[in-house]
Amino acid sequence: NNYFKIAVLPGDGIGPEIISESIKILDVIAEAFQYKFQFDYGLIGAEAIFKTGNPLPDETLKICKESDAVLFGAIGDPAFDNNPEAKVRPEQGLLKLRKELGLFANIRPLKTYASLIEKSPLKREIVEGADIQIFRELVSGIYFGEKFTDPEGAYAYDICKYSREDILPIAHMAFQEAQKRNKKLTLIDKANVLDTSRLWRKICQEIASEYPDVQLDYMFVDNAAMQLIINPKQFDVILTENMFGDIISDEASVIGGSIGLLPSASVGESNALFEPIHGSYPQAKGKGIANPIASILSVAMMLDHLNLHAAANKLRQSVEHAIENKYVTIDLNSKQYYSTSEVGSFIADHI
Amino acid sequence: NNYFKIAVLPGDGIGPEIISESIKILDVIAEAFQYKFQFDYGLIGAEAIFKTGNPLPDETLKICKESDAVLFGAIGDPAFDNNPEAKVRPEQGLLKLRKELGLFANIRPLKTYASLIEKSPLKREIVEGADIQIFRELVSGIYFGEKFTDPEGAYAYDICKYSREDILPIAHMAFQEAQKRNKKLTLIDKANVLDTSRLWRKICQEIASEYPDVQLDYMFVDNAAMQLIINPKQFDVILTENMFGDIISDEASVIGGSIGLLPSASVGESNALFEPIHGSYPQAKGKGIANPIASILSVAMMLDHLNLHAAANKLRQSVEHAIENKYVTIDLNSKQYYSTSEVGSFIADHI
Numbered sequence A, B: 001n002n003y004f005k006i007a008v009l010p011g012d013g014i015g016p017e018i019i020s021e022s023i024k025i026l027d028v029i030a031e032a033f034q035y036k037f038q039f040d041y042g043l044i045g046a047e048a049i050f051k052t053g054n055p056l057p058d059e060t061l062k063i064c065k066e067s068d069a070v071l072f073g074a075i076g077d078p079a080f081d082n083n084p085e086a087k088v089r090p091e092q093g094l095l096k097l098r099k100e101l102g103l104f105a106n107i108r109p110l111k112t113y114a115s116l117i118e119k120s121p122l123k124r125e126i127v128e129g130a131d132i133q134i135f136r137e138l139v140s141g142i143y144f145g146e147k148f149t150d151p152e153g154a155y156a157y158d159i160c161k162y163s164r165e166d167i168l169p170i171a172h173m174a175f176q177e178a179q180k181r182n183k184k185l186t187l188i189d190k191a192n193v194l195d196t197s198r199l200w201r202k203i204c205q206e207i208a209s210e211y212p213d214v215q216l217d218y219m220f221v222d223n224a225a226m227q228l229i230i231n232p233k234q235f236d237v238i239l240t241e242n243m244f245g246d247i248i249s250d251e252a253s254v255i256g257g258s259i260g261l262l263p264s265a266s267v268g269e270s271n272a273l274f275e276p277i278h279g280s281y282p283q284a285k286g287k288g289i290a291n292p293i294a295s296i297l298s299v300a301m302m303l304d305h306l307n308l309h310a311a312a313n314k315l316r317q318s319v320e321h322a323i324e325n326k327y328v329t330i331d332l333n334s335k336q337y338y339s340t341s342e343v344g345s346f347i348a349d350h351i
């Protein structure tokens, strides 16, 4: 099969700019490898609210469900962030999409690039060689539990809930990945305080016997937030719940020197979505300064997911070639830099 | 008044070792400044469970309620961490104590020491001069909301709840501190997802007009976890809820180079407790290698709280003298180091 339906959701802020570089790349790959990609565009987030009143229009959901993969840009708009009383919010679009597509595992690979190590706020000896894969649970926990705000504004609550079925699939996935890597899995939780964390620990303990070659460790999230900076090389595969994963994986982005480099895959039983881990970065919108690499590397993860490994590898090589030759955006080199589309074209040209 | 009742709760792991250095210091201060400290010792945590079955015996609570201040060591024991099904847990002792004493604000000052800057995993230019004060809400949120685990182990939940009354006192406290400092307050939350976070934002927005000289910013916790490492100097006073504060403040401990240096104060209407931010560090127990400085600086915060500012300042100077002269434990200098009690005595001798 070399015909693929890709749902394309540019979203808010710099989303459209980085996505158009990813499409540029996919066009070149289609040509070079004789694939055919059908791009179906959909509205989501603040853009969708402004145009339809709905952060996830039915049409968008339909396109995504029928796709072989979803390519996602970014979401979020300061008009909503600064208004705690807005009833409809851009992020609801992404959260609903994750839930509807059953994307239970968000996978974030973290590594360092030799030529960029100086960009990290951390010292070279701390980060050099760090290579971590984070598995964040994505469709349960406090994100999706019942929420309530008292109409008088006297109180509010959010419920964090996890069932055995929510935890098992991603736990198995993380163990399996650890088997393929350095055989070390760290569960990050707050089991000294939370019932849900104790359930995570219990289930991981139970299934650990199916993976006797993997060493399973536990770490409290507060300690983990410190250990990730002091000694990131101690980690191989990290498994964690939704909210802790959100915090820990953005934090861990400092290891490689720029959040603008980091891709992610969100996968479920029958759908998959690929997005950079950075946000919509509204201050940069329209300026041509956004780093397209996180989105382009998300395309590489998508190609792997579609079993187009040769193309994925070729694309990663081309990205590394751009980074090594310092053909990068301003976040990676403030002395000599290129625009979003120059970087995208450079990478496309070297495939 | 120069007579003070101090409740002393050494707790678990390295707690007793560091607390005995703090007592050594208080004895010297009593002598030098003509104060009288009455020390009432109480059991708490794993120690208390082993001896009484209760992580917070009534007697301990009574001592604390009657005290002018509580000096706390550390809590936690691996025997419980690795057993997700233990019904009675050491941490319950500390959590119950915080709640019973109404210690709604945990205050964590973070600064760098010129002679220790090389110890930080972060680059010098990133951390030099960073000076942050964190206000973490301590008696509400997901720590204290209803918790439940289904007897069959099929699911569990934890409820994060905040009321207006939970938020107002600590928010005012943080604004007031910002007024005394650089007039910048950052609320860290997840208002794009959580109802409770939106309530925090709303209340902070409301009271901001009472502090027109303070600039109030908001930051999502995932972004904050990254910004604290990329550019810690952008922060002055940080305000946040209980769980985010737990994670963020342990993470921020890397700025100064060692978590072994960081004190905290937990204050309420009529009680106050002082403890290092580090944990019970069971691997180090009994080895004489624990850094007593975090506990000793917690004593300095306690002295300030008791309005003994001259003694507090003298004590801080003596700690700085020890650090500058590299009279420190192994965590701060692995080439030449001193034991826990040698460092305590050195600081005591220079008061």
Ligand SMILES: CC(C)[C@H](C(=O)O)[C@@H](O)C(=O)O
Pocket: A075, A076, A091, A094, A095, A246, B192, B193, B222
């Ligand atoms: C936009 C927001 C809802 C989202 C999240 O918190 O999951 C983002 O931070 C992410 O990590 O993908």
Ligand SMILES: CC(C)[C@H](C(=O)O)[C@@H](O)C(=O)O
Pocket: A192, A193, A222, B075, B076, B091, B094, B095, B246
């Ligand atoms: C021991 C634990 C319950 C505690 C907490 O999470 O509050 C600790 O990490 C702290 O920060 O004081």
